Each structure stands twice: as C-alpha cells, then as structure tokens.
Amino acid sequence: MFWFQQGLCFLPAFLVIWSSSTFIVSYIIALFRGDVDVIFPYISDTGAKPPESCIFGLMTFISACAGISTIYARYKFVEKLSADTGMVSPHLNKTALALGLLSCLGMCIVATFQETLVTAVHDIGAILFFVSGVLYIILQSVISFRAYPFGSSICVCRVRVGIAILAVVAFFPTLICAFYVKQTTLHRDKEDEDYPFHVASAVCEWIVAFSFICFFLTYIDDFKLFTLRVKTENVE
Secondary structure, eight states, X not given: OOGGGSTTTHHHXXXXXXXXXXXXXXHHHHHHTTSSOSSOOOTGGGGSSTTHHHHHHHHHHHHHHHHHHHHHHHHHHHHHHHHHHOOSXXXXXXXXXXXXXXXXXXXXXXXXXXXXXXXXXXXHHHHHHHHHHHHHHHHHHHHHHHHTTSSSOHHHHHHHHHHHHHHHHHHHHHHHHHHTOOOOOSSOOTTSTTHHHHHHHHHHHHHHHHHHHXXXXXXXXXXXXXXXXXXXXXXX
C-alpha cells in the first residue's frame, strides 16, 4: 500500500498540491503574458485577466471544495477523539469547523469576483478568507495540544503553532499596508508613493497564503489514522 492510500491522507495531500499549483500556475501565465510585474504582485493580480482569470477561478474553486472536504474530515476525526477521550471541547471543534468553512466560502468569492471587475465583493471575500483562515489554524493548533498525546505528535503540535504565529504576524501587515495602497493597477512603478506599502502587503499576503498550505501539510500523518464511511438508512 502506498502512503497516499492510507486512511484519508490523500485529502490534505491533494489540497496542498492543488492549492500550490493554483497560485504558481496563474502567476506564471500572467507573468509570461505581461499582465503582472515580476516582483510581488498580489495573488489576485495573477488571476485578474483572461485567460489566467478563468484558470485561477476554476482551480481556486476546486481548492475550496478540497478544503471543505479536508476541514470536515478533520472535524470528524477530532469529534471521534473527543468522544473517546473527552480532551477536546465539542464547541471548540464546531467553532473551528465553522471558521474553516467560512474561509472556503471566501475562496469561492475571490475566485468568482475578479478584483478589477467587482472590487468591493472581491475584497470582502479576501478578508473573509484570510481572517477565517487565520482563526481556523489558531484553533486547530489549540485543539492539537488539547488532544495530545492522541492524534498528532508533540513535534507536529509545535510546528502548527509556529505556522499559526507566522500567519498572524504576516496577516496584520497585509491588511494594514493594503489600506495605504491607493492605486489598483496591475503594473506598479517603484517611484509611486504607495509602492513600499504595496510590496509589504503583497509579500505578507503570499506568506499568509502559503502558511495555510503548510498547515494542511501537517494533516497528512493524522489522516493516515482514520477513514470515513457513509451510512444510509431507510426512513419510513
């Protein structure tokens, strides 16, 4: 049996690979078409113009679906641990599930509404994605420590905390510096007054996005331990 056939570890593995490919592929296409600058465009800039906007939208939607599946599977795994050990509060687990699903909803909004066409809705989706996503990985880090020694090793728990701290630290410059960016053009001039804020915001945005990916990477070993089954019952 190959490693990806053990339990449900293929879910986070697919999510990590596909999400990374989404960001990288759309960036490469936009770069070769000359639609964005080489140095630090926003992630959404790389999917603002066709054809990369179509590819970005489709791949992001698939990532959101994979994220929903992974987040729900994690929720059921923690629910089972909680039922067996009583070490994790069901309310904490449900709150993490809700935040994770809200983050995936934000991804769908970002994918559907391009920043150059419906900027306000796109920005709402981006804020929903990042805020809910950061809160989700914080709660999952707390859950990991509360469930220890069941589930994750202490090393994985510490890695998750480190990733969560990185995401939090990078999130605030992303949001704060974005408020000082006055231009919404895809190509920027280094002489622009708000250029330093643009670079700082864009760099931190990429850091937050890939911290999410790295966090889900830590799920792979956990997901080898369980599987889910669908049970049907006749209702009379």
